[in-house]
Amino acid sequence: MTAILGCGFDPGVTSVFTAYAAKHHFDEIQYLDIVDCNAGDHGKPFATNFNPEINIREVTQRGKYWENGQWVETEPHEIHKPLTYPEIGPKESYLIYHEELESLVKNFPTIKRARFWMTFGEEYLTHLRVIQNIGMARIDEVEFNGQKIVPIQFLKAVLPNPGDLGENYKGWTSIGCRIRGIKDGKEKTYYIYNNCSHEAAYQETGTQGVSYTTGVPAMIGAMMFLQGKWKKPGVFNVEEFDPDPFMEQLNKQGLPWHELVNVDLEL
């Protein structure tokens, strides 16, 4: 039996990108920055792009990154800077903890520093801050009319359904890996990314870009398994398989990727 872990975009494609970079572009990956930008506009005052419970818990927790063999923790949103995304421009990006860092630093032990950055708008952060302040991000049970209710789960019931945001969603997502390391004894930088249009995603599937970039890689992962290309007994992260057939399918299945070599990574 084969189990394939975390096969959405991030985690998922970002780890395949890293494996692809390690296989074809580097002798030694030293610095890895995964950058996740959603420059879309759904026209709603506030909505999360995927499961609100996961999203809010993910972005309100303490930041964490890997450096020199150990994890470094930060206050939530303590570290941030504007990063420039292809065809989008500069967007304030926040260092957050994201789970694929855990396995990537194990599977690529030459990595000296691994970080994850995500863009948030001011309004989005204001909404998150208030949601926490008023107690609606709480994950413990609250007594209400004789029933035990977890506030963040109730909040999920009143927020817009992420899958329904598609119709008027404009703009792009841009997710990729910015990598610095050694190739043939020389320092090299490498930026591999996919840009996905919310509108094109909606036209093709009736759902928005974040759903699209999550669902298509899961389908490709299943394809890899069914074709016997990703098949070995055990539980694996996606970077432990051959990235090439997966990368080929990304280009065919609507998530084409682009490479920039020896550019300024800003990081």
Add this chain to the structure above:
Amino acid sequence: MTAILGCGFDPGVTSVFTAYAAKHHFDEIQYLDIVDCNAGDHGKPFATNFNPEINIREVTQRGKYWENGQWVETEPHEIHKPLTYPEIGPKESYLIYHEELESLVKNFPTIKRARFWMTFGEEYLTHLRVIQNIGMARIDEVEFNGQKIVPIQFLKAVLPNPGDLGENYKGWTSIGCRIRGIKDGKEKTYYIYNNCSHEAAYQETGTQGVSYTTGVPAMIGAMMFLQGKWKKPGVFNVEEFDPDPFMEQLNKQGLPWHELVNVDLEL
């Protein structure tokens, strides 16, 4: 049987203040502005000073005031300006609809314009805006785990209990009436107000100033009825009774009032 309506501070004392002004200071009240400032700090990121359901509904609804014989509606918080409160200083004050205006313009038909102003801090308004944006101010039922729940009622269950805010509550409330009208053929201005200290209220009763200013007038109203001073068959607003014995008790029961004559009302 006698029914006495709205006998807290506002509605309640503010209407008694108006009746007192009409009885002793004016031949004709022309302009009435009720001003309600809470300059207290409870040290919490967000909490309402009384029942959150009422508070949020009250301050997020459209504004409304009386002018030249008719009601004028405004967008929520459309009209605002800094007003200077005694011993507090200037605070941004927002024109909102408040129910005592309804009966005051009927019982004092010389009033050309009647408005109600309440102070809000920027952070408070940000929290209110987000609460509305995320759907937690909704007063309709939402389906959750097979139960019908009204979001604003659930929010009330997670917000701090207003009655529990007292312990570290600093600062003052200042509520009063700013009145312009005619006395002996000449224009006159009159400002009558009470300032209440959150700390003093807590020391005396174990609860904060907003609870204190609401509860003490209700007690005095009951006293007026029991002493036979406010007793006539029917349903009445407080301004329809003799204000003098009530005003005397305010001074004795911890809510002393102050008068300023022919000052700049700022309005």
